[in-house]
Amino acid sequence: MSAAEISERLLNAIRAPHLSEKALNLADSEGRKQLAFKVATDATKPEIAQAVRKIFDVEVDSVTVMNCKGKRKRRGNTTGRRPNWKKAYVTLAAGQDLDFVAAD
Numbered sequence: 001m002s003a004a005e006i007s008e009r010l011l012n013a014i015r016a017p018h019l020s021e022k023a024l025n026l027a028d029s030e031g032r033k034q035l036a037f038k039v040a041t042d043a044t045k046p047e048i049a050q051a052v053r054k055i056f057d058v059e060v061d062s063v064t065v066m067n068c069k070g071k072r073k074r075r076g077n078t079t080g081r082r083p084n085w086k087k088a089y090v091t092l093a094a095g096q097d098l099d100f101v102a103a104d
Contacts, residue, residue, distance in 0.1 A: 059093035
């Protein structure tokens, strides 16, 4: 892979921050700062860590990933399914901070 392909792959690894009540409590906790991201389903832990380092310019301590199954939904007689997705919890190194919801 060329450098341009690697860079594009890293930028596409992280889809969006996952802003739930649990994720915000983890981000606000003292000591270990953890952030939650929706990531590409084929992204690996090293790719996610490298993407966070590159995009947000912070040091990453560890990455934990979770595959979330899409829910089955029904409307009348038709049934469907939401897509599967992947969530990553990124633990920042000591002294590092990143705030998505700051109103500054």
